[in-house]
Amino acid sequence: MMSDGQPRPSAATGQIIVSGLTKQYKNVRAVDNLSFTVEPGRVTGFLGPNGAGKTTTLRMLLNLVTPTAGTATIGGHRYADLTDPLRTVGAVLEASSAHKGRTGINHLRVICAAAGLPKERADEALALVGLSPAAKRKFKGYSLGMKQRLGIAAAMLGNPQVLILDEPANGLDPEGIRWMRGFLKGLAAEGRTVLVSSHLLSEMQLLADDVVIIAAGKLVRQGPVEQVMGSMTHGARVRVRTPQADELAAALREQSATVDADPHGALLVGGVDAPTVGRVALAAKVELHELTTERPDLEGVFLELTAGKAEIR
Numbered sequence: 367m368m369s370d371g372q373p374r375p376s377a378a379t380g381q382i383i384v385s386g387l388t389k390q391y392k393n394v395r396a397v398d399n400l401s402f403t404v405e406p407g408r409v410t411g412f413l414g415p416n417g418a419g420k421t422t423t424l425r426m427l428l429n430l431v432t433p434t435a436g437t438a439t440i441g442g443h444r445y446a447d448l449t450d451p452l453r454t455v456g457a458v459l460e461a462s463s464a465h466k467g468r469t470g471i472n473h474l475r476v477i478c479a480a481a482g483l484p485k486e487r488a489d490e491a492l493a494l495v496g497l498s499p500a501a502k503r504k505f506k507g508y509s510l511g512m513k514q515r516l517g518i519a520a521a522m523l524g525n526p527q528v529l530i531l532d533e534p535a536n537g538l539d540p541e542g543i544r545w546m547r548g549f550l551k552g553l554a555a556e557g558r559t560v561l562v563s564s565h566l567l568s569e570m571q572l573l574a575d576d577v578v579i580i581a582a583g584k585l586v587r588q589g590p591v592e593q594v595m596g597s598m599t600h601g602a603r604v605r606v607r608t609p610q611a612d613e614l615a616a617a618l619r620e621q622s623a624t625v626d627a628d629p630h631g632a633l634l635v636g637g638v639d640a641p642t643v644g645r646v647a648l649a650a651k652v653e654l655h656e657l658t659t660e661r662p663d664l665e666g667v668f669l670e671l672t673a674g675k676a677e678i679r
């Protein structure tokens with residue numbers, strides 16, 4: 367509790383609060399009065415087209431760039447004021463770089479020594495990311511995926527409550543992406559705060575619980591993935607296959623539904639839900655061969671929400 371009697375999140379809760387955050391470079395307002403929160407125990411996808419201001423925001427959060435205005439706090443504290451930053455926040459901002467001739471394990475041991483962490487943490491962190499078999503191989507022989515894992519191992523050395531990753535899926539093959547997804551979901555399930563930036567919306571749909579969408583430095587939308595998708599103007603459509611397409615289309619249009627034909631002969635019905643389509647079909651004695659609800663994917667949501675704001679700056 368603070369002296370004014372208001373409860374205040376401790377660093378251990380790991381809630382991230384970005385408030386009125388702004389960064390003005392000479393000619394570019396990279397981040398523009400941005401406010402959002404990131405909750406512990408969830409994976410939050412930080413989404414935006416190229417140049418939207420994601421990296422600048424994350425760098426301000428980690429005290430690597432000084433904001434022009436506004437604040438960013440982790441568990442109620444600015445990064446610069448954290449008493450033990452490595453044990454509070456782990457960050458992976460770009461693919462890990464390390465001394466080429468150094469082995470993976472030695473790279474981590476050097477960081478442990480510099481940070482005052484016990485050297486056993488190097489072995490533990492390497493095991494955590496599945497790199498133990500390559501512990502004694504030199505960094506220059508690591509694949510991009512192995513370098514990404516080593517970067518994550520380095521971020522995990524202090525066993526932090528909060529993990530922040532900038533475009534971690536960049537350059538990974540499908541197996542690497544699958545591994546990353548499972549790993550980050552596992553950290554969130556342990557109650558940690560996981561903030562991941564990406565422009566790969568399809569990936570975020572599989573990974574994120576919440577999304578924060580920005581474009582041109584400004585907040586476009588934030589909320590649970592499902593809710594953001596549900597807020598789409600075009601909503602879900604129902605896909606129907608029937609040998610009596612004309613009859614069903616006529617019956618549905620009487621219910622004010624919109625009906626389009628897809629190239630494969632199915633009907634795409636908007637404005638009514640699947641049970642309604644089923645009831646209308648039954649009443650019209652129309653035989654159904656397929657009845658599926660098609661949800662808009664995040665890619666479509668994203669394009670719609672950021673349209674016109676994603677100009678190259």
Ligand SMILES: Nc1ncnc2c1ncn2[C@@H]1O[C@H](COP(=O)(O)OP(=O)(O)OP(=O)(O)O)[C@@H](O)[C@H]1O
Pocket residue numbers: 391392394395396414415416417418419420421422423565679
């Ligand atoms: N140091 C800098 N000086 C001037 N402009 C900058 C600087 N850093 C970033 N910018 C500009 O700020 C804007 C936001 O850049 P930022 O890298 O934060 O976006 P991003 O969302 O991370 O994009 P990307 O996905 O392409 O990395 C861009 O227009 C960029 O050119």
